[in-house]
Amino acid sequence: MQLYRNQSLQKYADDLAAKLPAPGGGSAAALNAALGVSLISMVVNFTLGKPRYAEYETELKGILDSAEKLRDRFLNLVDLDVVAYKSKDIRKALDVPFMVARLCLEGIKLCPALIKKGNINLISDVGVAAVLLEAAFAAACFNVEINLRYPDDKSLSGKIRKELGQKARVIRKIRQDTEERVGKIIRG
Numbered sequence: 001m002q003l004y005r006n007q008s009l010q011k012y013a014d015d016l017a018a019k020l021p022a023p024g025g026g027s028a029a030a031l032n033a034a035l036g037v038s039l040i041s042m043v044v045n046f047t048l049g050k051p052r053y054a055e056y057e058t059e060l061k062g063i064l065d066s067a068e069k070l071r072d073r074f075l076n077l078v079d080l081d082v083v084a085y086k087s088k089d090i091r092k093a094l095d096v097p098f099m100v101a102r103l104c105l106e107g108i109k110l111c112p113a114l115i116k117k118g119n120i121n122l123i124s125d126v127g128v129a130a131v132l133l134e135a136a137f138a139a140a141c142f143n144v145e146i147n148l149r150y151p152d153d154k155s156l157s158g159k160i161r162k163e164l165g166q167k168a169r170v171i172r173k174i175r176q177d178t179e180e181r182v183g184k185i186i187r188g
Helices: 009-017 025-045 051-087 090-108 111-117 120-147 154-187
Strands: none
Touching (some): 009 025, 025 051, 025 090, 025 111, 051 090, 051 111, 090 120, 090 154, 111 120, 111 154, 120 154
């Protein structure tokens, strides 16, 4: 199987648009999340080494490490979603977007610290990262929900829906707070 993470964006977009069973929405959700955490990494990379932010250097390096680990995981999930869909194994098709959703929460939690501790010239990118991660979460939830129609385990379905509902509230709050704070900085 070809790995999309090693292909061009054009190839991925062409296959996503084509009459192919995969990639689809789950894979696109993972890619969207990868873009969100990539922006977090970019903000940190443009902040490290700047005297104005020296006191935050250790924390910023930790954020960068977390964002890079998440980016790698999301890129793997782009391809794992394709594999899961093609396997026709409902449990695998459920697990991949569920993992994307869980990891989106980890990613968006990195945004608030960058509002104060990230390079002010990239403040809009912090807002974009939060929006992308919330969108990726919502997209992953659609894919989880469609796959929850098939398993007979109602207890599992209930637990998953409850967890995602709780995460949705946290993600929405972080995105709203980030958007508001970034907007105030941009507008002066």
